[in-house]
Amino acid sequence: MKIVVNNQSTLSAEVLIVAQENLKKLVAETKCPNSKSLLDKKVFKAESGEVLPLLHVDKVVILLGLGLRQDFIASEYDKIIAKAAEQLKKLNIKEVSVNIDYIFDNANVKQFALDTVRAFISETYVFDQLKSKKENFSLEAIELVYSGNQDLEDAAKIGSAIACGQNYAKDLQNLPANICNTDYMLNEARDLTSKYETFNLNYLDQDAMAELGMGCALAVGRGSDMSNYTVCMEYNGGDEDEAPIVLVGKGLVFDNGGICIKPAAGMDSMKMDMGGAAAVMGTMKALAMLNLPINVVGVMGLAENAVDARSYRPGDVLKSMKGITVEVSNTDAEGRLVLCDTLTYIGKYNPKAVINMATLTGAMIISLGDAFSGLFANSDKLANSLQQAADASNDLVWRLPLHKPYLKKLESKVADMDNCGRDRSAGSIVAGLFLSKFTEDYEWAHLDIAGSAMGDFASCKATGRPVPLLVHYLLSQAK
Structure with a gap:
């Protein structure tokens, strides 16, 4: 272009x-x-x-x-x-x-x-x-x-980079899972990082994840022939001793719900359940195009949730990398299981801040539609920075509470916590609270993009969000 x-x-x-x-x-x-x-x-x-x-x-x-x-x-x-x-x-x-x-x-x-x-x-x-x-x-x-007399070269350059990243995310999200599988996403990360000297690529395969005890993430992918991966794209544009900002994307390349299988109507849209990972890829591309002086790690937790004799079951108890045991009451609450181990793993980067993106809950579509991403955060400073970036990018967010009394909804009689609870109320908040138990050691924000990344749900049309929001946030942090 x-x-x-x-x-x-x-x-x-x-x-x-x-x-x-x-x-x-x-x-x-x-x-x-x-x-x-x-x-x-x-x-x-x-x-x-x-x-x-x-x-x-x-x-x-x-x-x-x-x-x-x-x-x-x-x-x-x-x-x-x-x-x-x-x-x-x-x-x-x-x-x-x-x-x-x-x-x-x-x-x-x-x-x-x-x-x-x-x-x-x-x-x-x-x-x-x-x-x-x-x-x-x-x-x-x-x-x-x-x-007029204003210099618009930089503004045009930034707008172009954001759009290129946004369209790249759309491409990935629009591709079907028989093409855009976990290996495809890993190879896309390889291709992207090989084009820029500022990138390093590291990833965990299933064996490495097992050695680290990532039992929740691995359980989700057990019913699929696709491999699980945790992919880390390290962009080193800042000072060597500068703590990185870490972006984490849910990468369920297809989600049929597992044993708690989804209805057939609309299931084809679940090729887009890797919208968080696609947004990470798009943001990292825009970041590299702009050559920003900042350190950022883009991380994707990749898996497929499928039905097979090996699939994890309702009632199973899983052990997370953090050591927290999780009872599975619903296999269709799989994204948080992939994310909880991914969010634990990235603690090794001693991050300045962590932002995860996930098409996590249908409840978010009911509450905010497709105009807003739901924003949850354990840090008012981070939440305010993201709100400012949303305002600047017109990529809207709405902050919702991490209401701690709702943690009771995640209580389990046989494990440390349940993966989603038996009560359907406040589903998006409860999902955020689940993730918050794995993010206590750093400033963290969670963007539930179930509506915003997929646009009009009936049209199954990727939007490339929240790439504009994330790039504007990184621009503000690179100054």
Whole structure:
């Protein structure tokens, strides 16, 4: 993807992003052919998401409305850009100028520039790898047009890197499990880390995990022919003695629920249960593209939850790497079992902070839908930093409590704790509390991305979230 910043359009296709307050300014500066007649006839009113393509002999101009400032919701900006992206696909425009001279007055231009580049790359994403007949579209170049005196090169570069990481995460999550299995994810980590000198790759196979006593994670994968792996991508961009930030992703490449099997309807979407691991991969890619001066370890706990004679059972008692014994009341509460051992293992890095991402609970979809990731944290400082990153990236989170009295729901009569309890209420909080028992030695946050990473659940469409949030957080920590 080629990204350039210019003070005027040099391409044969241009998108003009227009706030209602600047529609008359657009007409006065005659940037748009026939613009006065369009305004007089109210053909284009610059309402939010309104799009009008104008086809001329030597140029295609696409008008895109931002609406009124007081009605603008930053987190909905991608949906506005998507309207223009549809036109680019329809007209097969692969190189486009995007003019931001007519956004809201006194807007944060650098933020708009970043968001605009990221959104155009993300919203023109096409997943057709597995189709015999390809859509034959890919956006190849964006020329960001701004005639003001602010330098937007860095903003455009960051927006591009985030979108590339986001689209990479989408690719991984959209692939089916017969292709994107645990070995595939390990090889993707190998390929990514081999491209940059700042990376080291270490991983544990099943034998190494067994030697360390990772009994919970290994139990989940016992019913599958796929191997379990714990994969650690070490990005060393900071000082040698700087404690790393560790990102941990749940990597269930497919989850049929195990013996507590899921209903058939919608089970195909469980190829996306590795959304946390995909987000780690996407974030590490963006991080390397930006060459940030920071130390980060991206970790994936990889497994498949399947049914077999070897599958773990309801009633089994597992021993975690930390030594805590866990009674299994539901084999479909498997993600936390993979994560609990992974979160124990990464303690060896003496991390500055740990953030795990997981498509962990259906309850999160019920409570927050697909707009927000659920945020849990044992540190207000870390939670506040992530909230600020969410606000900056428009990748929304909502903090929920780790309400300690609910730990009673995890009590077991035969083990130290139950993996999910017998009471279905407060399911997302209870899952967070389970993980919190394995993260007491460091600052930790848990992002439940069950809704946000999969978008509209019925469409089974990966979003690449929370890559934007994570990259903005790392940018804030690298300063």
